[in-house]
Amino acid sequence: MSDTPDVPPTLSDAVDAAIDRGETAAIATIDELLKRPGTEAGLEILRTVRIDAKLVRSVRDESDHALARRLLVDDAVSRRSPSKARRTGRQRLTAAALTASAAVALLISVASLLPRPAAASVGRVVAVAEGTVWADGAGPLGVDDAIDADRVIELTEGFVTVEVGRDVSIDLVGPVRARIDAERIVRLDEGLLAGVVGPAGRGFTVTTEDATVVDLGTRFQVHKDRASGTQVRVTSGRVEATLRRDDGGDAKVLDLVAGESARFDATTGLVDGLEALFDFETAYAPVEGAKGDVRRFAGAAKPLSGPVVGLDFRSRAFLTRGKVFVIPERRGVKPDGPVALSDGTTLPADAAYDSYLLHCDLGDGFDVEAIGEGSVTFGGPIAALIVTADDLVATDAAFATAGSRFEPGAFRGLEPDADVVEVSGSGEVVTFDLSVQAGRSLDQVRVLVPAETVPF
Amino acid sequence: MLAEPVPIADSQSRRSRRQELFLDLLAEITADLEGYVRSLVLDRNDSDDVLQEVCVTLWGKFEEFEFGTSFRKWAFSIAFHKCRSFWRDRQRYRGVVLSDAALSKLSLLHEASREIDEIENRLLDECLKRLGTSDRKFVRRIYFEQAAVAAVAKDEGTTSNAVYLKLSRLRKKLARCLDRRLT
Numbered sequence: 195m196s197d198t199p200d201v202p203p204t205l206s207d208a209v210d211a212a213i214d215r216g217e218t219a220a221i222a223t224i225d226e227l228l229k230r231p232g233t234e235a236g237l238e239i240l241r242t243v244r245i246d247a248k249l250v251r252s253v254r255d256e257s258d259h260a261l262a263r264r265l266l267v268d269d270a271v272s273r274r275s276p277s278k279a280r281r282t283g284r285q286r287l288t289a290a291a292l293t294a295s296a297a298v299a300l301l302i303s304v305a306s307l308l309p310r311p312a313a314a315s316v317g318r319v320v321a322v323a324e325g326t327v328w329a330d331g332a333g334p335l336g337v338d339d340a341i342d343a344d345r346v347i348e349l350t351e352g353f354v355t356v357e358v359g360r361d362v363s364i365d366l367v368g369p370v371r372a373r374i375d376a377e378r379i380v381r382l383d384e385g386l387l388a389g390v391v392g393p394a395g396r397g398f399t400v401t402t403e404d405a406t407v408v409d410l411g412t413r414f415q416v417h418k419d420r421a422s423g424t425q426v427r428v429t430s431g432r433v434e435a436t437l438r439r440d441d442g443g444d445a446k447v448l449d450l451v452a453g454e455s456a457r458f459d460a461t462t463g464l465v466d467g468l469e470a471l472f473d474f475e476t477a478y479a480p481v482e483g484a485k486g487d488v489r490r491f492a493g494a495a496k497p498l499s500g501p502v503v504g505l506d507f508r509s510r511a512f513l514t515r516g517k518v519f520v521i522p523e524r525r526g527v528k529p530d531g532p533v534a535l536s537d538g539t540t541l542p543a544d545a546a547y548d549s550y551l552l553h554c555d556l557g558d559g560f561d562v563e564a565i566g567e568g569s570v571t572f573g574g575p576i577a578a579l580i581v582t583a584d585d586l587v588a589t590d591a592a593f594a595t596a597g598s599r600f601e602p603g604a605f606r607g608l609e610p611d612a613d614v615v616e617v618s619g620s621g622e623v624v625t626f627d628l629s630v631q632a633g634r635s636l637d638q639v640r641v642l643v644p645a646e647t648v649p650f
Numbered sequence: 651m652l653a654e655p656v657p658i659a660d661s662q663s664r665r666s667r668r669q670e671l672f673l674d675l676l677a678e679i680t681a682d683l684e685g686y687v688r689s690l691v692l693d694r695n696d697s698d699d700v701l702q703e704v705c706v707t708l709w710g711k712f713e714e715f716e717f718g719t720s721f722r723k724w725a726f727s728i729a730f731h732k733c734r735s736f737w738r739d740r741q742r743y744r745g746v747v748l749s750d751a752a753l754s755k756l757s758l759l760h761e762a763s764r765e766i767d768e769i770e771n772r773l774l775d776e777c778l779k780r781l782g783t784s785d786r787k788f789v790r791r792i793y794f795e796q797a798a799v800a801a802v803a804k805d806e807g808t809t810s811n812a813v814y815l816k817l818s819r820l821r822k823k824l825a826r827c828l829d830r831r832l833t
Contacts, residue, residue: 210818212692214799218746221692228752236759240689244767245821245828247688248774250793318801338800360695393739394696492800 205235209242218620315340316377317358320490323481323499324519326352326368337492346373349385352499353481355490361392362409363489365481375401382424386477388415391431401438405458408434412452417472423459427474428452437465486522486550487643493568494518494628495552504597507553509636511599514554518628518637520570523549526645529592535585541578546645549593554628556635565628565637572643575621580640583607589640606638615639672712675721676705682722683729685767689760690733690753694793700736704729730757770828777827785820792817 205227211220227235319339328334329348335341341356349368357363359378366372370385378398380387391398391409398409400416404424407416412431418424426435428450436447437458448456448465455474457466484497491497496517505521506512525548533541541547550572554565580589583606590600600606608615614627628637676683684701691697708725715724734753741747748756760767781789791802792813803810 206818206822209692210814210821213694214814214817216693216696218744221746221748224692225748225752228755229749233755233759236755237763239692239756240759240763241770241825242821243689243692244685244770245774245824246694247685248771248778249789249821249824250694252778252789315801338804340801393736393743394699396699 205238206242209239213243213246316343316345317341317356317374319354320357320363320492321353321355321485321488321497322491323352323354323484323497324517325499326354329369329371337490341374343376344373346371348372353484355485359395359398361395362398363390364388365478365485367477367481382416382418384418384420386415386417386474388478388481389413402458403438404460405438406436408436410434414450415474415478417474417477419472422471423457423461423464425455425457425472425474426450427455437463483522486525487548487573488520488522488550488570489573489622490571491520491568492570494554494566495520495568495570495626504595506599507551507555507638508599508601509605510555510557512553512555513557516554516556516565518552518554518565518568518626521551521553523551523593523595523598523640525549527593533589533592535578535580536582539578541642545577547577547593547642548645549589550641550643551594552624552626552637552639552641554630554637556630558635565630567625567627569618569623569625570641571623572641573622574643576617576624576641577644578640578642579615579617579624580642581608581613581615586638586640593640593642601636606636608637608639613637668712672709676708676725679722679725682764683725686726686757686760687729687733690730690748690756691736692748696736700732704732707732726757770832773828773831774824776831777824780827781820788816789820 204223208220208223208227211217212224224235224239228239318341319335319337322335322337326334327350329350335347335354341347341358347354347356347366348371349366351368353365353367355363355365356374358374358380362378364380365388367386367388370387371383372385372387373381373383375381378395380398380400382400382402387400389398389400389409390413391411393411396409396411400407400409402416402418402424404418405416405426407414407426410432412428412433414426414428414431414433416424416426426433430452432449432451434447435450435456435458438460450456457464457471480499484499488497494517496519498519498521526546527549528546529541529543531543533543535541550570552570556565580586586606587600587602590598594600608628612629614625616625617623618625624639624641626639630637683704684697687701687704688694688697691700704725707728711728715721730753734750737747737753788802792799799810799813803813806813
């Protein structure tokens with residue numbers, strides 16, 4: 195702890211930031227301190243981690259959910275071995291891990307037989323596209339809303355992005371009906387689901403009537419409809435997809451890697467590794483076009499729901515009604531030459547960028563209005579924030595989407611005395627607090643992120 | 651000469667016995683192994699995943715374990731390599747890593763402080779009993795329900811930074827309680 199005089203004062207903060215948030219800078223600090231002679235830093239880290247682990251165990255042990263979890267694992271173990279009487283709960287947990295994919299499938303089937311504890315949060319909403327229409331009786335969800343176990347999400351239009359566990363993000367694209375069973379387990383009844391899963395999210399599982407799809411660290415899409423069954427497409431990484439049998443069991447496992455597709459139909463027993471019938475690319479393109487590589491839209495920030503091309507961003511042409519739309523522009527652009535910005539920074543010409551425009555326009559009929567606070571989390575560190583009208587105009591040609599039209603006036607950018615925009619977190623988050631004034635109803639910010647950011 | 655075919659029932663029985671043996675050996679070191687992985691991975695969610703991978707690998711390689719040698723040493727060696735792989739993956743995906751030197755030092759210190767760990771563990775139980783209801787509720791939301799920090803902040807009418815600060819203060823409170831009991 196920082197109370198210990200021999201320990202550098204930054205260590206305590208760094209350990210907190212590393213174990214709570216996995217912050218890059220904190221881990222670099224810890225690494226640096228551990229390389230120095232002496233043991234104080236290492237012992238301090240271990241002590242904080244031990245205390246944190248103890249806290250985790252204490253709440254785990256007293257939890258009703260822990261009981262449910264143990265019951266699940268008990269069943270898994272009892273099927274694997276006849277003698278379980280002597281085992282501790284810890285052993286049971288370990289036994290369930292013995293064969294990962296089999297255990298996942300088993301846990302899913304057992305889970306449906308057990309009484310569930312009171313609804314617990316298993317995920318949260320990180321994006322809701324403009325114009326999304328909710329069909330489920332539970333009503334619409336907003337960004338940051340928690341998702342309880344067994345929550346059904348049904349959309350007729352638009353899309354939502356939901357985190358269902360660490361490093362697991364899914365887009366549900368309307369029309370769609372899915373149920374969030376638990377962390378990292380989603381049941382897709384109908385429609386299109388796209389998953390982006392990082393290393394910590396491996397094992398994320400999508401079930402449908404026809405198939406069980408277990409992610410092994412990847413980007414993939416699953417489409418379910420009654421006519422053609424379940425189709426799976428992998429765009430990077432690998433998944434294990436298994437045809438479900440009528441008796442609820444699994445059979446016919448396929449390992450699918452990037453570029454491969456397969457179709458599953460439980461009623462006919464069909465497994466077809468040929469090209470998918472469903473046009474994933476066309477169906478998912480609007481979502482990709484609307485989100486780009488943004489991971490999270492909070493507060494007033496919002497994605498559009500469809501393709502973003504040739505929009506009119508001139509004053510009063512694209513009103514935003516108190517929201518700040520985050521609009522992907524061109525991707526992988528290398529400027530013709532170095533771009534000098536009015537804050538004194540220069541963007542090198544040899545780097546490639548993905549560009550995003552934050553746009554809000556309240557139109558007429560007010561004196562001063564606060565649009566509100568929000569934040570946008572990108573998939574990589576932000577290279578530049580372009581906030582003045584001059585800089586926006588100077589960078590339109592290089593980064594704006596073809597056909598876009600912009601206000602030539604001097605009030606496109608932010609007003610230093612009224613608007614706050616800054617980069618926070620580990621350099622991947624833009625937070626903003628904007629307001630506009632009569633006659634200057636337009637606020638825009640261009641955000642440049644290095645291209646080819648590795649997902650997660 | 652061809653080996654005598656092994657009846658399926660015998661084969662299954664042997665597998666079951668082997669599994670029992672594995673579980674018994676693992677049970678003796680699981681808490682320690684969990685702490686070790688956590689110490690090298692740091693992040694509480696990631697360490698659960700790494701621990702699971704370690705268990706799967708231990709079972710997969712159990713045929714290679716030489717009876718008569720230390721199961722703990724064998725398991726910890728595999729766990730160390732899994733933690734190293736985890737950080738290499740992190741470096742690839744997020745450009746951040748705990749170097750081999752840093753991991754080795756943490757590993758050595760973990761081993762050297764095992765006895766202290768056992769004592770502190772018992773004392774922490776007493777300290778935890780002294781936490782107030784609101785603190786326990788807060789801990790439960792963050793650690794077990796894994797509620798988004800932003801959501802907790804919203805519910806408590808505060809900021810995410812304030813929530814992280816509260817977590818940090820809570821750990822420091824326990825550390826001070828531990829210090830008092832150790833002295």
